[in-house]
Amino acid sequence: MTVLASALDTTSPEYAAHRAAMLAKLDDLEAAHAKALAGGGEKYVERHRARGKLLARERVELLIDPDTPFLELSPLAAWGSDYPVGASLVTGIGVVEGVECLITANDPTVRGGASNPWTLKKALRANRIAYENRLPLISLVESGGADLPSQKEIFIPGGALFRDLTRLSAAGIPTIAVVFGNSTAGGAYVPGMSDHTVMIEQRSKVFLGGPPLVKMATGEESDDESLGGARMHARVSGLADHYAVDEPDALRQARRIVARLHRRKAHPDPPAARPPRYDAEELAGIVPGDLKTPFDPHEVIARLVDDSDFDEFKALYGTSLVTGWAALHGYPVGILANAQGVLFSAESQKAAQFVQLANQRDIPLVFLHNTTGYMVGKEYEQGGIIKHGAMMINAVSNSTVPHLSVLMGASYGAGHYGMCGRAYDPRFLFAWPSAKSAVMGPQQLAGVLSIVARASAAAKGQPYDDEADAGLRALVEQQIESESLPMFLSGRLYDDGVIDPRDTRTVLGLCLSAIHTAPVGGARGGFGVFRM
Template sequence: MPILQSEIAVGSEVFETNKAALLAQLEEVRAIQQSAVDRSYKAKPKYDKKGKILPHERVRLLLDADSPFVELCGLVGYKMHDDKDGSEAGGGIIAGIGFVNGTRCMIAANNSAIKGGTIAPMGVHKSLRLHQIALEQKLPIITLAESGGANLNYAAEVFTAGGTTFANQARLSAKGIPQISVVHGNATAGGAYQPGLSDYVITVRKQTEMLLAGPPLLLAATGEVATAEELGGAEMHAQVAGTAEYLAENDADGIRIAREIFAHLNWKEQVKLETPEYKEPRYSAEELLGIIPADPKQPLDMKEIIARIVDDSDFFEFKNEYDSHTVCGWSKVGGLHLGIITNNGPITPQGAAKAAQFIQLCEQTRRPILFLHNTTGFMVGTDAEQNGIIKHGSKLIQAVANCTVPKISIIAHGSYGAGNYAMCGRPLGPQFIFSWPNSRVAVMGGAQAGKVLRIVAEAKQRESGMEPNEQVLDFLEQSTAMKLEAQSTALFNTAMLHDDGIIDPRDTRKLLIFLLQTINEAQQRELNPTRFGVPRF
């Protein structure tokens, strides 16, 4: 049994320096997350006065008590569009995977406590990502709906992608994935189609307003005078139009009915999953904080990370005598088999060939692959070019793109250039991708980019017969470096939806167990598709 032996000096000065730096980065992320929650809770008096429940509390009420919940894309849109201080991060949607009446499902709740739950462009892209995950993992979707629809300041950016969310809903239903919506309040115009395209709709008496045109627009367009209750009230939809299957008395009752639907969904009963026995790692997850260098330019041995996340710290390395920069091997996490690919340096021609072969071996026996990112990219230089780095690197990217086994990416340190693609970054379609708060993702390092542009600019000046202007070149180099550094941080990348969220490194193992169980359940489940989805006649 190949047990990894740690060489980390826990408690040393270097260890404590690294730990302090990572804890500071974690604190920054948590402060932003808390600011978004605090912003929502400022609306609690207004909600209490109306007898309504805040969106965050709706989610808690929906979830099974003491069950795990993995939030997805929680900081998307951070400091983008109208979000000036980060308190509107999340795209106007609280979302994640959790358990409702024992059923693993996708949960999405409009955060109506902030700007009425209106959706900015990144919120729409978040919805598309949630749909993709639900489809791949065969997860029922429950939406706690209350939204003013698109943020009209960005209507042009929302319109086309918003239509894609409707197409997705129709296709999810046709694939055999149930969708349940509780309409807690306003659902106007395009927002009305979200529950309308669901398979089960629950409206809330005296709260739901689900309509294509409100009274002012109706009066302006047709001259007709009607109340919101007549046009789109809960009772009308349940008793007259037939849009709603259930009529709830209040928010809590609507959530109760949704849980009751899950109790009769016959979903979890279709798959019988065994929980394998497993041993915990031989090293504490707390030690992960002191392993990642405070200086992102400093190298680290990724086997130290592996030793703290896999069962019994057991790692069966593949071709360990052939190219030490690319590390491949097999382990178990939570008793479930997987292959692991990570980096202890740039990807060489030999490392690319090794990883591509390893991926095919995982494909042969249906083992999921975990990519632990720590790469400066592909090796450059005369030797690398003559040894076929383009050829071998391309074949590695082909293997990553075309393999059919589930892929999970954790960006633990740097992930630069085409190395990000080779390690199954977002463009290569991992089933899940999460980042540590210290991580960096960019086409190249900021300092490197600054020097490249300086060299190019200086060459152009000389070609034009000009004497290089050192002041101008200094400014170009420094401003380029600063820009790329700012755009490579974990916060920048998660805001842009380049990952599914930033996690505490100490939670990596728990998260991986949850994700592998989710994937394993999806692999065991057979859907019952129809041609057009469930209709309402």
């Protein structure tokens, strides 16, 4: 039997403490999500409704198939910045007429849907997900273009949005634009470069320059409707492929466009799978509040994979990294999960071999992070930790099967890289509220700075101010701690969302389904030189 046995004691004080700490973090997460849901605030939401318009998420809800999930991505974009949480854009994956699509929707209650630097980052991330997974891209457009005060950060990199649309189309990935209001200046190229464009009577306004700009540039008098209205574009310019009478009609027509795409997934959906034998609710009490306390990743795996069935690979070798084979919602996966946190030479070599095996079998990889990084010290340096860590990073870097990463606990140093952090292009990366990620732990980083400063003072023959040192260490620890937290990192789009641990199986299942829209294939010997 390869079904995992659980030793989790849900009646213990430790479990209760871990659960309480996680629930407190989830309350903070819910409050942050509420800010994104609030959009521009009650005043602007009511103004938008008074115009007879739907909100961004209401448009998404009407677009996707009834009673199907919408996996929202990057909902905390711009958290901790000067811009509203959510970055005035909703992005995610939903099913339209049975087809998984990448959907973006401008939030016009936030500065008229204008794009700020975080909007751009979020939109580019969505485009990349659509491209990698061959998901049709549906843009629900209502935006005044760039937020002009921040144009210096948007204008030059912002051209990539339009480049992406053309590359998606060239790759045979359909692009659809539904224009609900303004789509002006550079934003006019979204409907202009999409394969299919739907415009709404008396609502859609698409022009490179509005009447005031035209007046300034040419002296010509014009109005919105003759310059860029839906009727003009449907009858005169030909920009509008479909003419809708209102928002529900526009969304209905978008659904019909998708229905006529005749899209087929590269891989058929797997048969129904058995759920795990253990309750997902228990995932809320596994990760300790103090990440220096280790936890057994087998307990997590047992609550994620089908039937809690897990075939472990090299179970007795390199035991601080758990590797093995399982299925998740019927999709085969290879799993790499940190156990005791530190990656030694044995774990690194084990990981490299396992990644190669997954590529031979065309099996996606799931990385479950809880690592403080690669081991340091004279013994380990002499034992080759650098070349062995490099071997693991080499394998992960050149692997071509899809990767999914979940930051459960610590994800520090080069261990973050070896476990396929954001810079290593996982198809999707999510974090639990318990996660932390930085170059190293706050105490270690502050301590290193203190040692260096003390050595510098000694070399100069100067006395060292221990009181000032203690104050500096406290400040550094506080800064690193705040910059390591998942909401801070999610605000900068270093992940695709902070999720409730209890939703992890569902989230990964939705991602695996989207991934299998595109062909899944592993590298056949296409790895760099492994230093032995």
